Amino acid sequence: EAPQGEVETAIASIWAEVLQLDRVGRHDNFFELGGHSLLAVTVIDRMRAAGLESDVRRIFATPTVAGLSVSLGRDEATVVVPPNLIPAGCQQITPAMLPMVSLTQEQIARIVAAVPGGHVNVQDIYPLAPLQEGILFHHRMAAANDPYLQHAIFTFDTEARLHGFVAALQAVVRRHDILRTSVAWEGLPEPVQVVWRDAPIAIEQTAIDPAAGDAVHQLRDRFHAGQHRLDLQQAPLLRGIVTEDTGDGRWALLILFHHMVLDHTTLEIVQQEVQMQLLGRGEELARPKAFREFVGQARLGMSRQSHEAFFRRMLGTVEEPTAPYGLMDVQGDGSAIAQAQRA
Structure with a gap:
């Protein structure tokens, strides 16, 4: 039905x-159309720019066009995310500068000690979003393989183009606070994310054996995400490994990145912005939204009890674990499987 x-x-x-759709009906569900929490934040920004004041929790509560339209007429308090109070060049971060988290001066000192450059290199400190809390839990539970570590591979015909790509990627990292974020949890009342002002990408060069076959395959096999871990306490949560294929003169770059800061959707955004930087059009990019806004909307817009109640309603009929083909007795995490067949 039309709006x-x-x-x-x-x-x-x-x-x-x-959502990159041709049309949306008045009873279409935002999340069934492919929407998610990050896109919900984008929607709210576009709505506010159009003079329609709302917040993320309303999209979750009324995820249809008609429902959201009705909710705009209700007298509900808008979630106001407190501003970042750490000034540039700050020599001493105090608890009063952190309105989204409760930390003592000693705890702040512990966090800052892990950041190169100390206080002046800390832009912000705030809690994790609910989804990030779950990711951190699984990261810490995994003794070896990190289920949320991913990779992407890029190839270049010249070393100059490789260096240009890395420089463009660093420029994108400087633009987005989430890409300059580390995580701290030891000795703290709750995990927090720490935004660095300057977070250079670590690039490691490695040699491959020309006689052992394709360089990209060797790079992927040697630095497979299932065999490595990233230190979440050091930003940025991505790392580059470079190798030269002396056989055909190509260069390959493998980027390890963590789902704590990057997923499929945001990786596409990063690639688009890298392309704009390489074309010399970086100044045309819109000013990025601070990730603290998303965290604030997620944490302040609805209580933890409300989140739990929502999922209890959604999953209330699930009485036992589910697994593909009902196979519960599975050994290992599947990373060693080269090929699997079902008879």
């Missing part, structure tokens, strides 16, 4: 643009 009225039409237009 009705100016407000529904405006909301549907924004959803269609953000």
Whole structure:
């Protein structure tokens, strides 16, 4: 059914643009159309720019165009995320500068001690988003393989183009606070993320054996995400490994990155921005939204009890674990499987 009225039409237009759809009906569900929490933040920004004041929790509570339109007329308090109070060049971060987290001066000192450059290199400190808390839990539970460590591989025909790509990627890292973020948890009342002002990407060069076959395959096999871990307490949560294929003159770059800061959607955004930087059009990119805004909306917009109640309603009929083909007795994590067949 087509949207009705100016407000529904405006909301549907924004959803269609953000979700890259031709059209959106008034009863279509935002999340069933492919939306997720990060895109919800983008939708809220576009709505506010169009004069439609709302917040992320309303999209979760009323995820249809019609429902969201009705909710805009309700007298509900808008979530106000407190501003970052750490000034540039700050020599001493105090608890009063951290409105989103409760830390003592001693705890702040512990966090800052792990950041190169100390206080002046700390831009912000705030808690994890709920999803990040789950990712950190599994990272710490995994004794060896980190289930949230991923990789991407890029190839270049010249060393100059490789260096240009790395420089462009570093420029993108400087733009986005989430890409300059580390995580701290030891000795703290709750895990926090620490935004660094300067976080250079670590690039390691390694040699491969020309007689052993394709350089990309060797690089992937040697630095497979299932065989390595990233130190979440050091930003950025991505690392580059470079090798030269002396056989055909190509260069290959493998980027290890953590799902704590990058997923499939944001990786596409990073690649698009890298391309803009390489074309000399970096100044055309819109000013990025601070990740603290998303965290604030997620944590302040709805209580933890409300989140738990929502998932209890959603999963209330699930009484036992589910697994593919009902196979529960599985040994290992699957990383050693080269090929699997079902008879």
